[in-house]
Amino acid sequence: MDQEQRWIEAACQGDRDAFGHLVQAYQRPVYNLTYRMLGNAQEAEDAAQEVFMRVYRKLDTFDPDRKFSTWILSIASHYCIDRLRKRRLKWLSLEDERLPPVALTSHQPGPESNVIQSEREAQVQALLDTLSADYRAAVILHYWYDYSYEEIAETTGSTVSAIKSRLFRARRMLAQQLQAEAKTSTMALAY
Amino acid sequence: MNCEQSEMWMMEALDGVLSAPDHQQLTLHLETCSHCCVEWGALNALDTLLVHPVMMSPAPGFVGRVQARVDHFEAQRRTLLGGLILMGAAMAICLLAVPSLLGGRNPIEAYGAFLRGVYDLSGYIILLSYKLALALWLILDVLAKGAGIPLMTMLTYVVGAIMAALAWRRSLTSQRGAAPTMRRGS
Numbered sequence: 001m002d003q004e005q006r007w008i009e010a011a012c013q014g015d016r017d018a019f020g021h022l023v024q025a026y027q028r029p030v031y032n033l034t035y036r037m038l039g040n041a042q043e044a045e046d047a048a049q050e051v052f053m054r055v056y057r058k059l060d061t062f063d064p065d066r067k068f069s070t071w072i073l074s075i076a077s078h079y080c081i082d083r084l085r086k087r088r089l090k091w092l093s094l095e096d097e098r099l100p101p102v103a104l105t106s107h108q109p110g111p112e113s114n115v116i117q118s119e120r121e122a123q124v125q126a127l128l129d130t131l132s133a134d135y136r137a138a139v140i141l142h143y144w145y146d147y148s149y150e151e152i153a154e155t156t157g158s159t160v161s162a163i164k165s166r167l168f169r170a171r172r173m174l175a176q177q178l179q180a181e182a183k184t185s186t187m188a189l190a191y
Numbered sequence: 192m193n194c195e196q197s198e199m200w201m202m203e204a205l206d207g208v209l210s211a212p213d214h215q216q217l218t219l220h221l222e223t224c225s226h227c228c229v230e231w232g233a234l235n236a237l238d239t240l241l242v243h244p245v246m247m248s249p250a251p252g253f254v255g256r257v258q259a260r261v262d263h264f265e266a267q268r269r270t271l272l273g274g275l276i277l278m279g280a281a282m283a284i285c286l287l288a289v290p291s292l293l294g295g296r297n298p299i300e301a302y303g304a305f306l307r308g309v310y311d312l313s314g315y316i317i318l319l320s321y322k323l324a325l326a327l328w329l330i331l332d333v334l335a336k337g338a339g340i341p342l343m344t345m346l347t348y349v350v351g352a353i354m355a356a357l358a359w360r361r362s363l364t365s366q367r368g369a370a371p372t373m374r375r376g377s
Contacts, residue, residue, distance in 0.1 A: 016258065016262075019258075019261065020254055020257075020258055023253075023258070024254050027249055028247075028249070031248060031249040032247045032248075035247045041250075044247075044249075045253075048249060048253070049253075049257055049260055052257045052260075053257075053261070053264065056261055056264070057264075117245070120240070121245060123240070124241065124244070127237075139241075144246065171205075171237060172198070172230075175234045175237045176233065179229070179233040179236075182236075
């Protein structure tokens with residue numbers, strides 16, 4: 001029995017330290033998914049916390065024959081998709097404390113590379129924000145988690161053919177969006 | 192090969208699952224079709240952008256914040272359980288006290304009389320509700336006749352107004368969550 005399986009069993013028995021180990025192990029994958037889906041750090045933090053609360057409440061329903069990572073990311077993606085669908089325009093107070101996202105630091109030295117990386121990250125997130133919830137989830141799970149079509153289908157509760165179709169359309173939409181942005185910046189430079 | 196087929200093959204090529212002969216055919220098509228060539232360039236640019244994705248991490252102390260929420264959840268659960276036990280005990284004490292309040296009668300008879308009383312009271316409440324509903328219906332009928340519109344039309348307006356008010360109220364309160372979220376620094 002591996003370490004993760006021991007933590008899961010102990011957490012099911014009420015061992016909160018074991019649950020803490022699970023949170024430690026999966027905080028980055030879950031937070032990254034919620035951040036990429038929801039697009040801002042504050043909501044991502046709230047959503048990630050809620051995901052772990054749902055995991056805590058449903059831990060006794062986890063099927064050990066499934067991969068725990070798939071199960072937890074399934075909860076996260078379903079929650080984020082529901083949240084995106086319910087999202088309404090909110091007024092944000094200027095005094096609200098906003099948690100800054102913490103990215104992996106690049107090994108490249110120098111502020112220029114950090115600026116380039118930040119701009120690239122902003123571009124990636126802006127592209128993701130143009131997609132609907134279902135398409136966004138498929139793209140994130142494919143590129144960030146290297147999931148196969150079957151794994152994405154299992155995580156999102158869909159079929160392989162539906163996932164292939166979503167990824168196909170999402171990539172086409174993103175590529176067209178990227179093309180349009182490139183044309184706009186070329187025209188701006190020309191002037 | 193048509194453009195629709197070539198689009199699908201482009202996706203397979205990006206996933207690294209396109210066979211060599213199909214890849215050759217795709218390359219030949221791209222040499223002759225400017226539209227597909229541009230699309231292939233855009234898809235490659237997208238893939239280059241996403242090929243080394245950065246994994247975002249939460250702010251420090253995330254594990255602690257989740258644990259605090261778990262502790263809060265468990266405390267609420269214990270409080271609820273304690274409350275239920277207390278309520279059950281209080282009800283049991285009240286039920287035990289009923290015979291003495293009824294003058295020392297046989298407990299089974301006393302409970303029987305008590306339950307008959309509850310049954311009669313329920314019947315009175317149902318009858319009263321029916322009478323009230325009938326009175327409301329008569330009032331609406333008089334109002335509808337006075338306004339010169341059919342009763343069902345008036346009822347539709349009333350129900351529609353109530354539902355609109357409920358939906359507006361729900362939209363005002365929909366952002367209030369049930370469980371607190373822990374912020375950094377709390």
